Structure formats: C-alpha cells, structure tokens
Amino acid sequence: MKLFPQLHRPASAPALYGPAAIILLAIGVLSAAPAPALAGVFSVTPVRIYMTPRDRAVAVTITNEGDTEVVLQADLNAWTQKPDGTDEQVPTEDLILSPPIIKLAPNARQVVRLALLKPADASRQLIYRMIMREVPEAVASRDKTIQVPIALALSMPVFITPPPAKRDVVCQAERGAAQALNVTCSNSGTAYAQVREVLVKRGTQVLAKFEGGTYILPGARQVMSAKGEQAIAPGAAQLGVSFDDGKSQTFDITLP
Incomplete structure (x- = not known):
C-alpha cells in the first residue's frame, strides 16, 4: 500500500484508521523561495497487528516504495479512549521494535520484529499504537537555502488478545x-x-x-x-x- 500525505485526524474518526492512517507531521521551509522537497514513500505490512499472549514477537515488513533512501523510527504508545470516545495515547515501554531505527535504500524491504516486554493480560485485550515515522533530513538547494522535506508517519493499531477478551x-x-x-x-x-x-x-x-x-x-x-x-x-x-x-x-x- 503506497502512502501519500494527508491531514491527520484522531483515531476515532470514522474513515481514518480503516485500515491505515497517514499523519502529515511537518512541512517546513527555512526560506521563502522554493517549495519543500518531497518525502519518501513507504509501506508497512500488516497495517493492523494482532498478537496472542503466547506470541513473543511478530514480524512487520517495511518497504521503501520510493527512489530515494528513507530513514524510519517507531513511536510506541498505549492507546485508550475516554468514556466519550476521545483518544488518549501515552508513550509506553511495554513494546519494543527491533531494530529501532530502519534505513532503507530505494525499493528495499526489511523485516523488523515487534515484541511485547510485559506479561500479557489473561482476561482483557492490551491495545497500543505503533507510529512508524520518517526521519527527515534537511537539504541545501542550489540557491543555498535550506529545505526540510515533508515527513510522513503511518499509525497502526496493535492488539494483544487473550481468548476470553470480547467486545460487548x-x-x-x-x-x-x-x-x-x-x-x-x-x-x-x-x-x-x-x-x-x-x-x-x-x-x-x-x-x-x-x-x-x-x-x-x-x-x-x-x-x-x-x-x-x-x-x-x-x-x-x-x-x-x-x-x-x-x-x-x-x-x-x-x-x-
């Protein structure tokens, strides 16, 4: 699935996380003249991550769909909602991605491992979001101005589900x-x-x-x-x- 920038909305928004969301993180130009440089294009599979309490880790495949090198890192957040449905995301150390920094050549692919570090709950689902974030690099143009490229991020839900956990x-x-x-x-x-x-x-x-x-x-x-x-x-x-x-x-x- 190729990713192109669009404005971010909360996870509860009807069309955003079905199945994946793009967050427009930054469009910065440190000069008034040229347009910002284009960001890389990357994809992540799967776009929703399911684990059971027995799973020590799951594989996630990241592909650089563009013709320039891309550097990525992951933010891992515990995801909850208030009673009114408002999303809350808090950084967590329950999960770890290995390796934490991914550098991909043009059209390259890499498999990384997402692991749960804490014991899974035996009765309820543990819910997280992994945000795979592009690390932009400022570049100098021919007219000596500095340009910051658009940085993209893909937000994916992560569910660790024991057999008794059910929706109601x-x-x-x-x-x-x-x-x-x-x-x-x-x-x-x-x-x-x-x-x-x-x-x-x-x-x-x-x-x-x-x-x-x-x-x-x-x-x-x-x-x-x-x-x-x-x-x-x-x-x-x-x-x-x-x-x-x-x-x-x-x-x-x-x-x-």
Whole structure:
C-alpha cells in the first residue's frame, strides 16, 4: 500500500484508521523561495497487528516504495479512549521494535520484529499504537537555502488478545440533523470493536446508513451520523451494526 500525505485526524474518526492512517507531521521551509522537497514513500505490512499472549514477537515488513533512501523510527504508545470516545495515547515501554531505527535504500524491504516486554493480560485485550515515522533530513538547494522535506508517519493499531477478551456493544439511535440519525454505540467489553457499517431499516426499506471504520475501545462510546435520502418517519425500526470481523448485531429501536 503506497502512502501519500494527508491531514491527520484522531483515531476515532470514522474513515481514518480503516485500515491505515497517514499523519502529515511537518512541512517546513527555512526560506521563502522554493517549495519543500518531497518525502519518501513507504509501506508497512500488516497495517493492523494482532498478537496472542503466547506470541513473543511478530514480524512487520517495511518497504521503501520510493527512489530515494528513507530513514524510519517507531513511536510506541498505549492507546485508550475516554468514556466519550476521545483518544488518549501515552508513550509506553511495554513494546519494543527491533531494530529501532530502519534505513532503507530505494525499493528495499526489511523485516523488523515487534515484541511485547510485559506479561500479557489473561482476561482483557492490551491495545497500543505503533507510529512508524520518517526521519527527515534537511537539504541545501542550489540557491543555498535550506529545505526540510515533508515527513510522513503511518499509525497502526496493535492488539494483544487473550481468548476470553470480547467486545460487548450496545447501540441506540436518536434524531440528529435533517434526514439523519445519531447512532450511539457503547462498548462495555474487554476488547475493541470497529464499526464498519450501520443500517437503520424498516422492513426492507433503508432509512439511514453510515459507512466508516470507527473504533470503540473498552469503556468508551462513539456517536456516528447515519444519513438517509429523505425524511425519516417515526416508529419502530431495526438498527443493524456490522463489524470489521464480518459479524453483525441487530437492535430493535423506536424512532420518536
């Protein structure tokens, strides 16, 4: 998957982390004249990292897709969400990437190892984010100005999941803007949930729809806007929620 810069949004944003996100870290030019130099282009596989308590480490493949050398390093953060769904990331030493600094020649590929240093929890999922960050190098142009290239980073979720850990999601809907419903889903389980689609139906008629990649971590809730093509009449309806693992849940609701 080739990566190109776009603006960063929080991990809870519907379209950002499904499956991967690009963070525009810096665009700096230490002079008024030329445009900034272009950054390298790199890819990381997998874009979501799954481990079990028995896994001592997992392999991650990094590929330089560009025609210039790229230098990368990883930031490792514990990832949680507040009850209102706001993301919180705190640097952690629970994980280590080996080697910590990766230098790749043009079109080169390297396999690195991500290891968990602390004992895994036997009952709940441990959740992290690994941000693979390009280390930019300032370069001097012919007119003796200094340019700082765009620096890219790829943020990947990391899940260490014991067998008992499960999501436990409950959803409800209320009226929002015109021709839209606010769908609130809460996760009281011990593992993450990622909502890929929400359908509000009455019989075979689709009243409103949401598509995205919204993460709901344990203890948090998220509000998603499901939009319809016409005014939504009150009455009984069915709220269907589909998750990233292909499973779904249906809730009976009454629209006021």
